[in-house]
Amino acid sequence: MGLSNQRDVLACKTLPLGNEPALWAATRRGELPARERLIEAYLPYARMLAAGVFAGRIDDDVEFAEYLQFASLALIEAVDRYNPAYQSLFTSFAYERIKGAILNGIAHLTEKRTQLATRKQLLRERQNTLLATQELDGKEVFHQLAEVAISLALGYILDDAACHQHDATTTLQHQYTGLELQQLRERMRALVDTLPHKARLVIKYHYLNQLSFEYIAEAMALSRSRIAQLHGQALKQLRENAKSIKACDVAW
């Protein structure tokens, strides 16, 4: 155990530990002050490893603070798991764990960012399809625009609520202020089951499983244009069904 090589010494020189074996022993006994002192002492080590991985990054998608957070969490976990009776050096024990945690964490973040990009593509595809299939010609302009807006709104309402809420602040805000729209969403989703089989499948694939029209076409062995057509018909049918219910239910 201890800080044996030059890199480790440099990493932890600002926070001397004193009797390190005694601190590890106390930590193993569950003494929190000793544990906290060890964590504090080795945090610069975690920072150094985070900086090393950050320096080797291939893009700037993720900020250093996030690298550091992963490293720090991994360090704490390493302190809790380290047993000086079996491992010679804490830094050796912690090194791969911290680096692995950073890389895994960043990969996960990147994956989430990719998912967000995928989601944007999905929304764009839906909007383009809806806009392209709207019959703008032959209708009075205000009615044309209203039809387009209502179709887009139906898509928004049917969509997975979680997909509209990407950050914690927004999510928290929506928990308190999105009740009316959430209730509308639940009513509309219940109406999905009243749709004909193929239309229902398209809606469920697209809105509940977030599949693009291309994937849905493949899954249903239909053309992409047919899927777009079914999608448009399904939204129209949902709107009509909702109106029918609304006409019979003053509480709608």
Next chain:
Amino acid sequence: MSGIDSISQIVAALRTQLAQGASTTAPKPRKATTRGASEKSNRSISKLIAQRVKSIRPDDPKRGKKVFRIFLESVLLNEFGEQLIDDTVFYQMVDEIQEAMEADIRTAAAINTAVSTLLDGAQDPR
């Protein structure tokens, strides 16, 4: 539901309010998506249109965009229910819809036509 039950009636209400607004002093502008305490109790689409239109200055460079926003909100509240009027997520939805419609060339042209029709119908006090 309000007395306004069709797109034509929404457009008529917008025309009326724009015409009235053009002949009176414009009030202090405010964001179209924010609502005061008195407005919370106001669940009528026609009143919403009146209040929104009054909040737009005649010389506002974004007047057309704001008028279209009022049209969108009114159409969607009419379609999905006035209970959404107090739901901030509703206004986020309208943001996304307006953005998508304005980004589409063909739809944007229709929006311009519609807005021009509305604004040309209102008398300019200047």
